[in-house]
Amino acid sequence: MTGPTYLQFHLAFLLPAAMLMVATAFVSRAQMSAAVRPLGVGRTYWTGVAIITVIALVYTTPWDNYLIATGVWWYGDGSTLVTLWHAPLEEYLFILVQPWLTALWLSHLSLPTEWPSVTRPIRTRVVATALAGVLFVVGWTLLGSDATFYLGAITAWAAPVLALQWAVGAPQLWARRRLVALGTLVPTTYLCVADRIAIEYGIWVLSERYTTGLTVAGLPVEEATFFLVTNLFVVQGLILYRWVLDWWAADDRDVSEPRVPAGIDPETDST
Template sequence: MTYFGVLATFILPPIVLMGVLVPLREWRALLRGESAQIRWEPFVILGIHVLMALFYTTPWDNYLVATGVWWYDENLVTGITLGYVPIEEYTFFIVQTIMTGLWTIGLMRTVTPNRESIPVRPRLRLGLTAAVVIGWAVSTAVLLSGWVPGTYLTLILSWALIPVFVQIVFGGDILVANWRLLVLSIGVPTLYLWVVDYLAINSGTWTIDPIQTTGVKVGVLPLEEMVFFLMTNVLIGFGMTLMLSPVAKRRAQALVARFKNTEDGHAVAK
């Protein structure tokens, strides 16, 4: 199966379905000419996540292909590349983010709304932050040690845990309070993408280097690929939840106000 064939068969249909159903109230308001009823904020935030996914993943994924961590069948892609990576891979960054983001918005609107208020728990945030820092430090140490079978796994963790650190520092307690939402928003797309990845690897669309992986697999699906899709969906799920959280918005406004007051104080002192 061609790379675009994988995306068209497995990723495009859920996006089209959710693209109709999730913003249904917005579509209805548009048809009635009631623009005041339209709330596009979640979809603007989703667009921001798409841009962040492209910006943050592009250099990392180019490094993976350049160093042979994974490769693609040249007969199953268009041949258009940006750097070392085929255009199909960049398309995957975009459509995965859209799929998981729409799913998360849909869950917020129908099943598990984002919590309006939570108890302030700075110690929880501190503990979670420490865990992420330790995880990143261990992963990076193993990566730098040159242990070849751990290459792909540690590249994933050392890359993904940096933005997770930022998310946890700012809103780890908010994320814990919304754990039901996150289990569904992250878990369901991850399981689905594991199946898609399994089928693509099995058909030879792309290949993971067995030398730079631990060898732990579920059928033909390497552990590293499972961790990759889990971590990328964590980034999307955490980010969407925080940026749409009323608690996070109030916290961000308070931080901005505190920063402005500090700047004003410095200006007066001068």
């Protein structure tokens, strides 16, 4: 292969983006007001990032290797260094690096010092979890056709994670929906552009048999969907991680109060 390799893709797109996020973190934090707090300050945030990264590697590896073995995508000749199972070493590196890249971006954003009270939290959780269940059914159905196989694999694989996150904290994620959207869409857009270039240069190739053929600016919709849901996993996971820590901290400060998660008003909770 005479074109760029998968390792060069990392060096050209992921490493510079991560370095930029680190370099600009201090500026963004200095501009935050006293009413907000940067998400990425403190050891606990990066502990959460490490936990999410391990979960991402464990959850994604079997799925990723299965799709490669099925022929959903493959890699250009000479574009990878060594293969472990069915995936190249650089693929595992990507799985490890993406959560940190998204977390670095999210660390630039701010979280208000107080969680808002929300009404009907149980109902919100039930509805959101049911929506994740619908996504799973849709994904499972799409697996039945070759042309929608990859899209179905992404949707069915993503649904259990979304169901868990929404069952735990759908009300708080909705209350922080602007933060979720901004935290998710910026790295998703960047990685979609990088992915489109990688496909153009043949670093990896998607099967026409297992994809719909639908594209956005030349990028298969399946790839865009993948980056959307995986970045959503990371962003929602880190916000919920902060919420749980705040809940525990509040509980420690006043053990005489019943344990009610921060931001939930038990008087308004109903199903």
